[in-house]
Amino acid sequence: MPAKKKTAMGRDGQNQRPGQPGQYGTNQRPKRDPNKKKVDPLKLRNITYVDYRDIRILERFLNDRGKILPNRITGVSTKYQRKIENSIKHARHLALLPFVAGGLK
DSSP, X not given: OOOOOOOEEOTTSOEEOTTSTTSTTOSOOOOOOTTSOOXXXXXXXXXXXXXXXXHHHHGGGBOTTSOBOOHXXXXXXXXHHHHHHHHHHHHHHXXXXXXXXXXXX
16 A cells, blocks of 8 residues: 655645645745845945944944844945944944943943
């Protein structure tokens, strides 16, 4: 007697194959258009020099825990991402920015 194949059962009790609606992981939001570039926030405001004393601009590139956000999230070019990182580290060293968010200590 041949062995019976196991099938995945959905939430409603019906048999489902991987990749069909109702399967875990398929109800994700649609992905961004890969051809559409994120807008560089520094070029948008015509900022050519990132100053370590300008805390308002630097805080845009930190998350709520005080970590530096990567440029794939912020949309900044690689050149300015390095300048932002150095400015944030300089501002942290001079106690203008926190190393860790205040509520996490």
